[in-house]
Amino acid sequence: MNKLLIVGTVAFDAIETPFGKTDKILGGAATYIGISASFFNVQSAIVSVVGDDFPQEYLDLLTDRKIDISGIEVVKGGKTFFWSGLYHNDLNSRDTLITELNVLADFQPKVPQDYKNAEIVMLGNLHPLVQSSVLDQMETKPKLVVLDTMNFWMDCALPELLAIIKRVDVITINDEEARQLSGEYSLVKAAAKIHKMGPKYVVIKKGEHGALLFHGEEIFFAPALPLEEVFDPTGAGDTFAGGFSGFITQSENVSFDNMKNAIIHGSNLASFSVEKFGTERMLDLDKEEVVSRLKQFKSLTQFEIEL
Amino acid sequence: MNKLLIVGTVAFDAIETPFGKTDKILGGAATYIGISASFFNVQSAIVSVVGDDFPQEYLDLLTDRKIDISGIEVVKGGKTFFWSGLYHNDLNSRDTLITELNVLADFQPKVPQDYKNAEIVMLGNLHPLVQSSVLDQMETKPKLVVLDTMNFWMDCALPELLAIIKRVDVITINDEEARQLSGEYSLVKAAAKIHKMGPKYVVIKKGEHGALLFHGEEIFFAPALPLEEVFDPTGAGDTFAGGFSGFITQSENVSFDNMKNAIIHGSNLASFSVEKFGTERMLDLDKEEVVSRLKQFKSLTQFEIEL
Numbered sequence: 001m002n003k004l005l006i007v008g009t010v011a012f013d014a015i016e017t018p019f020g021k022t023d024k025i026l027g028g029a030a031t032y033i034g035i036s037a038s039f040f041n042v043q044s045a046i047v048s049v050v051g052d053d054f055p056q057e058y059l060d061l062l063t064d065r066k067i068d069i070s071g072i073e074v075v076k077g078g079k080t081f082f083w084s085g086l087y088h089n090d091l092n093s094r095d096t097l098i099t100e101l102n103v104l105a106d107f108q109p110k111v112p113q114d115y116k117n118a119e120i121v122m123l124g125n126l127h128p129l130v131q132s133s134v135l136d137q138m139e140t141k142p143k144l145v146v147l148d149t150m151n152f153w154m155d156c157a158l159p160e161l162l163a164i165i166k167r168v169d170v171i172t173i174n175d176e177e178a179r180q181l182s183g184e185y186s187l188v189k190a191a192a193k194i195h196k197m198g199p200k201y202v203v204i205k206k207g208e209h210g211a212l213l214f215h216g217e218e219i220f221f222a223p224a225l226p227l228e229e230v231f232d233p234t235g236a237g238d239t240f241a242g243g244f245s246g247f248i249t250q251s252e253n254v255s256f257d258n259m260k261n262a263i264i265h266g267s268n269l270a271s272f273s274v275e276k277f278g279t280e281r282m283l284d285l286d287k288e289e290v291v292s293r294l295k296q297f298k299s300l301t302q303f304e305i306e307l
Numbered sequence: 308m309n310k311l312l313i314v315g316t317v318a319f320d321a322i323e324t325p326f327g328k329t330d331k332i333l334g335g336a337a338t339y340i341g342i343s344a345s346f347f348n349v350q351s352a353i354v355s356v357v358g359d360d361f362p363q364e365y366l367d368l369l370t371d372r373k374i375d376i377s378g379i380e381v382v383k384g385g386k387t388f389f390w391s392g393l394y395h396n397d398l399n400s401r402d403t404l405i406t407e408l409n410v411l412a413d414f415q416p417k418v419p420q421d422y423k424n425a426e427i428v429m430l431g432n433l434h435p436l437v438q439s440s441v442l443d444q445m446e447t448k449p450k451l452v453v454l455d456t457m458n459f460w461m462d463c464a465l466p467e468l469l470a471i472i473k474r475v476d477v478i479t480i481n482d483e484e485a486r487q488l489s490g491e492y493s494l495v496k497a498a499a500k501i502h503k504m505g506p507k508y509v510v511i512k513k514g515e516h517g518a519l520l521f522h523g524e525e526i527f528f529a530p531a532l533p534l535e536e537v538f539d540p541t542g543a544g545d546t547f548a549g550g551f552s553g554f555i556t557q558s559e560n561v562s563f564d565n566m567k568n569a570i571i572h573g574s575n576l577a578s579f580s581v582e583k584f585g586t587e588r589m590l591d592l593d594k595e596e597v598v599s600r601l602k603q604f605k606s607l608t609q610f611e612i613e614l
Contacts (some may be wrong), residue, residue, distance in 0.1 A: 085611060088490065185397065188535045209516040221530045222606050226519060228495045260610040294614055300528050301608045303567040307601055 004249040005115045005142075006033050007134045007236070008124020009104065010048040010058075014084040015115045015277060017091065017232050025278045027083065029124035029148065032235035035282045036242025036269045037122075039290060040250040045115045047071035047134060049107045051078035055269040061283070069201040071112045078103040080179045091230050092207060111137040116275070124238060137220040139255060144254045146170040147199070148241050148272055152278045166198035169254075172241055174205045187212060188219075201259060203244070205237055213263050215256045222263040223301060225271040225293065232277045233262045234281065236270045239282065243269035267296050310350045311556040312422045312449075313340050314441045315431020315545070316411065317355040317365075317379060317600060321391040324398065324539050332585045333365050334390065336431035336455065339542035343576045343588045344429075345372040347557040347596060352422045353380045354378035354441060356414045358385035361442060368590070378419045385410040393431025393593040394418045398537050410588060418444040426559070430454045430475065431545060435467040442474055451561045453477040454506070455548050458484045473505035478563075479548055495526075508566060510551070512544055520570050529570045530607060532578040532600065539584045543577045546589065551575035575601050 013027030030046045030197045037044050045068035052074055062069050084098035109130050116139040125133040125148050135145065147168040153161045154177065165171060171194060175187060181197075182190035191202040191214035210223040210229070243266035244252040244259075251258055271293060320334030337353045344351050352375035359381055369376050391405035416437050423446040430438040433457050442452065454475040460468045472478060478501060482494060488504075489497035498509040498521035509521040515537065521557065526613040550573035551566075558565055578600065582588045 121559065186535055186537075188533050206516070207512070210530070219533055219607055220610070221533070221611075223517070223528045223530065226495050226526055227529070228493055230493075257611070261612050264610055264612060268540065291614060294612060296526075298612065300526055301610075303527070303529075303571055303608075304564070305568050305571060305601060307598060307605065 001041060001043050002120065002249045003045070003115055003118035004037055004245055005047065005111065005118035005121045005134070006030050006037065006124060006221050006242075007047040007109055007122070007131065007244075008033055009081050009125055010050050010054070011081040011083060013178055013234060013278060014082070015087070015232055015234050016085070016097070017087040018089050019231055020277070021162050022277050026061070026083065027234065027278060028081065029126070029238045029280065031062070032238035032273070032282070033122055033124050033242035033245070034062055034067045034278055035065060036239040036266075036273070037246030037249070038067060039243070039285075039287065040246035042246055042249040044068065044246075044249075045071050045112055045118075045180060047061045047111055049073045049075060051080040051103050052151065054080045063236070068112060068115070071110060071115070073110065075103045085234070087233065091233055099147060102159045108133050109137075116140070118142045119144045120245055120249040122241060125150050125242065128153055128157055132160070132164045132167070135164070144169050144248060146172065146241065146245050148172045148237065149177070151180055154180050164192075166304050167197050170201040170203060170235070171199040171209055172203040172205060172244070174207065174237065178202075178204045182283060201256075204262065205240060207233070211240065211263055211267060213259055215259075220256075220260045220263065222260075222267045224267060225296060225300065227271065227274070230274045234278060236274050239273040240266035240270040242266070264294070264297055269296055282288070308348060308350050309346055309427065309556045309559055310352070310422055310425040311552055312352055312354065312425035312428045312441070313337050313344065313431060313549075313552075314354040314416055314438065315340055315433055316467050317353065317357050317361070318388040318390060320541060320585060321389070321405070322394070322539055322541050323392070324394040328536055328583070329584050331389065333368070334585060335388065336545045338369070339433050339545035339580070339589070340429055340552070341369060342372060342554065342586055343546040343573075343580075344424065344553030344556070345374060346550070346592075346594065347553035349553055349556040351375065351553075351556075352378050352419055352425075354416045354418055356380045356382060356410050358382050358387040358410045361387045375419060375421070378417060378422070380417065382410045382518035392541070394490070394540065398540055399581070414535045416441050416444075423447070426450045427552055427556040428452045429548060430471070432457050433466055434472045435460055438502065439471045439474070442471070451476050451555060452466070453479065453548065453552050455479045455544065456484070458487055461487050469504060472501075475506050477508040477510060477532050478506040479510040479512060479544070479551070481514065481544065484509045485509075508563075510570065512547065514540070514543070518547065518570055518574060520566055522566075525536065525563060527546065527563075527567045527570065529567075529574045531574060532603060534578065534581070534609065537581045540581050541585060543581050546580040547573040547577040549573070571601070571604055575604055
């Protein structure tokens with residue numbers, strides 16, 4: 001079984017959408033990535049940090065999904081990272097209400113010895129220096145390094161971000177972030193510029209409008225599944241990244257054609273994630289539902305024009 | 308060869324985009340639909356009206372593409388419909404600067420006798436009463452009636468619009484219009500409500516984000532081809548409708564599976580239309596380019612997950 005190393009936040013979220021609001025619930029990029037990747041046949045570990053206010057039951061929940069949590073540092077007397085956000089009526093935009101970095105402010109990631117030879121590394125959204133530090137600790141060159149990031153780091157840590165972007169094979173960012181990073185409005189031009197920054201593969205996430213995978217001149221497009229109702233978009237991008245990296249890890253195949261499948265798997269899992277608050281839907285999701293919806297993805301996009 | 312009857316405007320447009328501006332050039336929904344449908348093996352006719360200020364060369368251009376223009380009335384002393392629009396920087400929104408209805412104000416459509424038994428009827432965007440009048444004149448029931456419309460008629464002629472919607476098989480509208488017509492934000496819910504208004508097939512156009520085809524519980528999605536540059540979106544929706552109805556007419560097959568192909572053909576042709584101002588790109592487009600880009604559509608969306 002191949003190994004997937006995940007770095008990212010493990011956190012508390014408080015979310016308000018037009019459909020309701022939550023107290024502090026389980027959140028964080030690495031949490032969503034780990035849960036999503038656990039739908040594949042992989043060995044995975046999370047590198048992260050929490051305070052001792054973080055409930056044991058949340059950690060157990062990750063362990064129950066066979067995720068190695070020995071790389072999650074628990075800081076005595078520390079408080080866990082907390083994010084609170086309010087989604088607008090169309091759910092396409094949100095305001096951040098609270099960001100308390102807490103233990104994340106001084107986070108020094110430590111990769112478990114067993115995972116220093118992981119085949120696939122998924123660098124979830126975090127400070128670029130933390131992402132770099134994880135790569136520095138690898139003892140064998142991973143087959144594939146995937147990076148997720150966001151506009152926040154473009155605003156306040158661009159040189160460090162560009163340095164880590166140079167070292168990865170795949171970058172996943174959303175459309176607005178791709179435009180900001182490249183200075184190009186056209187996503188085709190944006191992807192071309194980002195290729196030149198390092199990554200051979202550029203994934204641009206367009207939320208309800210799907211995702212594009214660019215590899216040189218080649219383009220693949222995965223739609224988002226049209227849903228009756230999107231309940232809470234929190235973690236959709238991370239769930240996508242978890243499905244993408246989890247499938248790649250399981251299949252031991254980093255070709256462009258296999259990445260197409262990985263993008264579909266990621267989109268498929270993300271379509272469940274948004275159906276309930278936080279991680280709730282992912283935690284009660286079974287594999288039959290996953291396969292059944294994959295069939296919907298297939299019928300949604302496949303056509304028979306003879307050429 | 309099957310017959311396609313097209314009703315819609317034949318007009319002058321003046322367009323300004325971030326890339327430049329035009330004087331009065333050839334435009335109108337029926338013009339774009341007709342040119343687009345002419346890429347298929349069909350007999351087609353346009354029902355419309357122009358003033359005697361409309362250049363013979365523009366009419367010749369339609370005739371050269373084997374479009375029957377006997378249903379285009381030329382009003383002596385009348386002035387042709389004129390629309391002028393200004394596109395914003397992202398090309399996703401525009402302001403209408405001028406709308407001069409002119410001869411369109413009193414238009415009474417007359418379907419040529421030869422086309423009163425047309426297999427397919429494409430009702431381009433026009434007053435719903437004009438669209439109804441065309442259907443009233445048919446002597447045999449068409450195999451398929453496709454309706455395109457816009458928010459303008461929802462605002463000022465809703466009862467008449469609902470009456471014609473009830474009579475058609477396929478409606479094509481954009482996402483914002485689908486939301487306005489149905490009162491639902493979710494496009495899945497919007498399509499379900501529009502189904503209940505009459506059409507068995509609902510096509511929701513999302514511009515650069517592609518198009519959705521709904522048929523009861525079944526959904527098909529066609530992406531827009533990611534382009535380096537969109538030059539002028541004018542007529543893209545009509546070109547899409549022309550490709551859709553043209554392909555259906557040629558293939559004599561109104562099944563859901565064949566409509567998938569029709570949507571891809573429509574999206575493919577629309578991807579050319581936006582590359583130059585007005586009808587310019589469509590008029591110098593050859594069939595080899597069309598087939599080559601269809602292959603791009605296929606590689607853009609086709610994947611191989613075994614289920």
